[in-house]
Structures are given as structure tokens and as C-alpha cells.
Amino acid sequence: MFGLEALDLARIQFAFTISFHIIFPAITIGLASYLAVLEGLWLKSGNTVYRDLYHFWSKIFAVNFGMGVVSGLVMAYQFGTNWSFFSEFAGSITGPLLAYEVLTAFFLEAGFLGVMLFGWNRVGPGLHFFSTVVVAIGTLISTFWILASNSWMQTPQGHEIINGQVVPVDWLAVIFNPSFPYRLIHMSVAAFLATALFVGASAAWHLLRGRDNPAVRKMFSMAMWMMVLVAPVQAVIGDFHGLNTLEHQPAKVAAMEGHWGGEEAADGEGLPLILFGWPDMEEERTRFAVSVPHLGSLILTHSWDGTIPGLKEFAPEDRPNVPIVFWSFRIMVGLGMLMILLGGLSLMQRWRGRLYDSRWFLRFALLMGPAGLIAILAGWYTTEVGRQPWVVYGLMRTEDAVSTHSATTLGVSLALFVVVYLFVFGAGVAYTLRLVRKGPQLEEGTRETSGGPGRPRHAMRPLSAVEEDLDDDQDTDGGR
Numbered sequence: 001m002f003g004l005e006a007l008d009l010a011r012i013q014f015a016f017t018i019s020f021h022i023i024f025p026a027i028t029i030g031l032a033s034y035l036a037v038l039e040g041l042w043l044k045s046g047n048t049v050y051r052d053l054y055h056f057w058s059k060i061f062a063v064n065f066g067m068g069v070v071s072g073l074v075m076a077y078q079f080g081t082n083w084s085f086f087s088e089f090a091g092s093i094t095g096p097l098l099a100y101e102v103l104t105a106f107f108l109e110a111g112f113l114g115v116m117l118f119g120w121n122r123v124g125p126g127l128h129f130f131s132t133v134v135v136a137i138g139t140l141i142s143t144f145w146i147l148a149s150n151s152w153m154q155t156p157q158g159h160e161i162i163n164g165q166v167v168p169v170d171w172l173a174v175i176f177n178p179s180f181p182y183r184l185i186h187m188s189v190a191a192f193l194a195t196a197l198f199v200g201a202s203a204a205w206h207l208l209r210g211r212d213n214p215a216v217r218k219m220f221s222m223a224m225w226m227m228v229l230v231a232p233v234q235a236v237i238g239d240f241h242g243l244n245t246l247e248h249q250p251a252k253v254a255a256m257e258g259h260w261g262g263e264e265a266a267d268g269e270g271l272p273l274i275l276f277g278w279p280d281m282e283e284e285r286t287r288f289a290v291s292v293p294h295l296g297s298l299i300l301t302h303s304w305d306g307t308i309p310g311l312k313e314f315a316p317e318d319r320p321n322v323p324i325v326f327w328s329f330r331i332m333v334g335l336g337m338l339m340i341l342l343g344g345l346s347l348m349q350r351w352r353g354r355l356y357d358s359r360w361f362l363r364f365a366l367l368m369g370p371a372g373l374i375a376i377l378a379g380w381y382t383t384e385v386g387r388q389p390w391v392v393y394g395l396m397r398t399e400d401a402v403s404t405h406s407a408t409t410l411g412v413s414l415a416l417f418v419v420v421y422l423f424v425f426g427a428g429v430a431y432t433l434r435l436v437r438k439g440p441q442l443e444e445g446t447r448e449t450s451g452g453p454g455r456p457r458h459a460m461r462p463l464s465a466v467e468e469d470l471d472d473d474q475d476t477d478g479g480r
Contacts, residue, residue, distance in 0.1 A: 009410035010082045010402045013417060015384070017074050020425055022380055023373050024068035029143060029188070030195025031061040032136040035116075039129050048442075052215045055120070056440035057199075060432055062117055065109075067428045074417075082410070086391055086401035090166045093159065093174055094149045101145035108138035143188055151180035153392050154383070155248045166395070178248055182241040189234045190379065193339060194372025196226035201369025202436045204362040215440035217356055220365075224355065227343030235336060239299070246300060249393060250309045251318065252386035255279070255325040257296060258286035261310020270305035271296035276330075279322040284312060286326075320388040324381065332378040335371045342368055 004012075035054055042050035079087050079094075087095075115123060115131035123131075158173025159166045168174050200223030206216045246253045254260075258274045273295035277286040297306045311319055342365065349355045356362075387393055391401040 004407065004411075006405055006407045006410050007399055007402050009407055009414055010405070011398070013082065013410060013414045014078050015381070016414070016421070017071070017078060017417060018380075019377055020421060021068070021071040021075060022376060024064050024071055024425075025139075025142070026191040026194050026373065026376055027198060028061065028064045028068045029139045029191040030193075030198075031057055031064065032132075032139045033192065034195060034199070035061060036129075036133045036136040039132050043125060043129055049214045049218045052440050052442055053219055056215070056435075058117060060435050063428055063432050063435070065113070067425055071425070082403050082405065083391075083401050084403040086396065088165065089396050089401070090153070090392055093152060093166055093168050096168075097145055097149040097152070097175070101142055105138045105142035105145065108141065109135050112138075140188065143191075144184060147184050147187060148175045148177075148180055151183050152177050154183075154387060155179040156392055156395055161395070166392075179241075179244055182237070182244045186234070186237050186241045186379075187376075189230060189237060190372065190376050193226065193230055193234060194376055196223045196230070197339070197368050197370075197372040199223040200227070201366050202439075204365040204369075205436075206439050207356055208359065208362050208366065211439055212356065213440075213442060215442060219440070220356065224343065224346035224350070224365075227339055228347055229343075231336070231339040231343050235340065238333075238336070242300070246308060249387065251311065251314045252320060252325065252382075253300070254309060254311045254314075255320050255322045255386055256329040256382060257300070257308075258289070258322065258326050259296070259308065259310050260284050260286065261312040270294040270303075271300065271307045273299065277326075279326050281316075281319070281322055318389065320386045325386045328378045328381040328385070332375045332382060335375040335378070338368060338371060339375075 035058055038050045038054040038057070041047065042054065112131040112134040115128060116135050119128050119131065152174055155178045156166075157177040158168060158170035160169050161167070199219050203216050203220030203223065206212075207220065242253065242256075257271075258277055258279045259271065270293065272289075272291035272293045274286055274289045274291045277289035277291075279286045294304055297303055300306070300308055311322065345361060345364070346355065349358050349361050352358075354361070389397050389399065391398045
């Protein structure tokens with residue numbers, strides 16, 4: 001199909017489906033913790049702004065949570081159908097790890113999600129806050145197990161290979177493999193930053209349209225503080241993560257840097273940092289390179305003239321797709337630098353007293369809304385493509401993991417996935433944006449809730465009971 005082989009189509013299909021499963025859970029993880037913070041601040045301070053923001057973002061959280069669960073179910077299809085030989089080889093490790101995720105995180109979330117979403121004014125404030133915290137913890141536990149499974153595929157430990165299958169011999173070594181702590185912290189912080197950018201962009205949109213109220217100001221201020229405090233920390237975490245990757249997957253780092261070896265580090269010149277260029281896998285060099293001398297050595301080896309293994313030290317069949325890894329990494333890093341810039345500018349605007357009315361700054365914050373999710377996707381493409389040609393690094397090649405489906409079969413299923421995903425999740429995203437457009441409603445938490453002790457029962461049909469009006473009836477931009 002279009003000159004693509006079955007392996008190529010299987011990889012494209014997996015990349016397409018997992019991209020959605022990365023986006024929605026990332027926002028879910030961040031919003032769950034954000035909601036716990038909002039409710040805790042309301043209980044502590046009594047400031048109703050935090051309560052109103054809780055009600056606003058809990059609706060958006062619910063939609064994202066549902067889409068995250070649905071997209072996650074497709075992963076079972078991918079592993080069992082398109083990557084059956086991988087499942088046969090490594091299922092004894094990845095299967096239990098994902099089972100632990102279901103038995104811990106999913107049951108925590110499922111057990112308390114109903115109270116969190118529908119228990120306001122129906123249960124006591126302490127129990128409701130406890131439910132919110134448990135759901136937030138559940139999302140982090142889910143992150144723990146999923147990244148444990150994926151990290152083991154990157155840096156496998158604690159196993160033996162018996163009769164062509166991986167057998168776990170030390171579960172602690174399997175879970176806490178060398179790359180796991182770095183990946184867990186890096187991804188969790190990335191989810192928080194992506195959520196903060198989403199929240200900040202939502203607030204900026206309302207402020208640009210003249211919807212200036214305490215709730216909008218509060219969520220914009222909180223988002224900008226996240227940029228100030230967390231974005232630089234993420235850069236430091238990323239540096240440590242990169243050094244860990246250099247130790248265990250040097251070919252991936254060489255591809256990220258566009259470093260081929262040989263002339264680039266000759267005569268004690270150290271390793272330059274290539275800012276831009278085009279890695280040519282045929283000529284084995286990075287063409288049109290714009291580089292800074294010695295800076296690569298300082299970042300990667302923390303020395304003036306240190307070097308790392310170049311791509312030429314690896315057989316051509318053991319190299320990843322260098323252009324994809326090279327540019328996805330730069331997209332991630334570039335967006336990270338813009339996040340730090342956004343935080344720095346927010347401090348300047350806050351000091352000048354113009355945080356909420358500087359239109360150029362608000363437009364910048366609005367444009368940065370999707371930056372966190374794009375950076376996460378770019379980082380995952382760097383990670384996954386950089387691991388190639390291995391599906392389990394050093395143990396199983398990707399070409400040996402794919403099922404024996406024809407290219408036609410995989411092409412048809414890929415086309416169906418694209419159509420269904422765009423329809424289903426497109427509707428979900430559109431609905432989410434409608435909720436964002438409506439904005440936080442002041443004093444929403446004081447409204448009477450149907451059901452509960454001494455109150456009329458809730459309608460039998462949940463959809464018919466919805467009183468939410470998504471019409472944008474409070475547009476006060478006045479042509480601004």
C-alpha cells in the first residue's frame with residue numbers, strides 16, 4: 001500500500017493510536033492534581049473562586065478521562081493483533097505490569113470518580129476532597145505502571161530468556177529498571193506543564209475577549225506560576241534523563257545530536273552542539289549544520305572536549321531513523337525553551353502590574369496552549385523512534401515483533417482507525433473546547449443539586465437531566 005510494507009503500516013498505526021492515548025491521559029493527570037489543589041485551597045481558605053474553578057475544570061476533566069480510557073483500550077488491540085510476536089516474547093512482563101495498573105490505579109479511579117464528579121453537596125466536604133485526592137493519586141499510579149512497562153522495553157533488566165520467551169526473575173529490577181525513575185519524573189512533570197499551558201491559554205482567551213473576572217484571573221495566575229517554577233526544573237530533569245539515555249542507548253543520543261563521529265571530534269576540538277541541520281543517512285553526515293563548538297561536550301559530558309559514540313560506530317542496521325529523531329528532539333527542546341520564556345515574561349508582566357491586560361503577552365500565552373502536548377508527542381517520538389530497530393532494546397527487533405498480516409489488511413485497518421478516531425475524538429475535543437469557551441461560572445458551587453437526602457431524585461435519564469447550556473451567551477468582547 002503506497003509502497004509501504006506491513007511493518008511500516010503497523011508502526012504508523014501504532015504511532016497514530018498511541019499519540020491520542022498520550023494526549024488525553026496527560027491532560028487527565030494534570031487536571032486531576034489541579035482539581036485536588038483547587039478543592040484543598042477552597043477548604044483551607046474559603047475563597048469561592050477556587051470552588052468555582054473546581055466545578056469548571058471538573059467537567060473538562062471528565063471528558064478527557066473518558067477519552068483517555070477509550071483510547072487506552074485500543075492498546076490491547078495493538079499488542080494482541082498487530083504485535084502478537086512481541087506479546088508472545090515479552091507478555092510475561094508487560095502483561096502483569098499493565099494488570100497491576102488496572103488492579104490499582106483503575107480501581108481507585110473507578111471507585112472514587114463517581115463521588116468526585118457527582119458527590120458535591122451529596123457527601124460531606126471531607127469525603128469529597130478525599131475522593132478527589134484519591135483520583136489524582138490513581139492517575140499518578142497509572143503513570144507509574146505504564147512507564148514501568150515502557151521503560152523496561154527501553155532498558156530491560158531482571159529477566160532471563162527461556163525457550164525464546166522473557167521470564168521475570170526479579171520484579172523489583174524489572175520495575176525499577178535504569179531508565180524508569182527519569183522517565184517517570186520527566187513524563188509526570190510534562191503532564192503538569194501541558195495542563196498548566198492549557199489552563200493558561202484558556203484564561204488568556206477569556207481575558208482577550210474582555211471576560212475579566214476573579215476566577216479567570218486566578219487560573220491564569222496559577223498557570224503562569226507553574227511556568228515560572230516548573231519549566232526550568234523540567235529542563236534540569238531532561239538533562240539527567242539525557243545522560244541516562246546516553247549510558248544505556250548511545251545510538252539514540254547520537255541520532256538526537258546528529259553526531260556521526262570521526263571528523264566532528266577530531267584533534268581535541270570536542271563535540272559541537274548542532275542547532276540545525278539535515279542528517280543524511282546515506283552520506284553519513286549532517287548537512288547544512290549550524291553548530292556551536294564545544295557546547296555538545298559541555299552538555300553531554302560536562303567537559304570541554306569530551307565526546308560520545310557517533311552513529312558510525314553502529315552498524316547501519318542498528319541505527320534509528322536519524323532525521324525523525326533529530327528534529328523531534330529539537331521540537332521538544334525548542335518548545336521547552338519557549339515555556340521558560342513564557343514564565344520569565346510572566347514575572348516581568350506581574351512586576352509591571354500588567355499580567356492580565358498586556359494583550360501581546362496574552363496572545364503569546366494563548367498560542368502556547370498546545371505547546372505542552374506537542375512537546376510530549378515530540379518527546380515520545382524521539383524515545384520510540386530512537387529505540388529502533390529494537391522493540392525491546394537489545395533483545396528483540398521490531399521486525400521480529402510484528403504479526404504476519406498483509407499490507408492490505410493493515411492499510412485498511414489504519415484507514416478505519418483514522419476515520420473513527422477523527423470522528424469520535426474530534427467530537428470529544430470539540431465538546432471540550434465548547435466547555436472551555438463557556439468559562440468558569442461564578443458561585444456555581446452554591447447551586448442546588450438534585451438528589452441526595454431530602455431532595456428530589458435525580459432524573460432517570462442522565463442526558464435529559466443535564467441543565468448545562470453550552471451556548472456562548474456571555475460574549476462581552478465588544479469587538480476588542
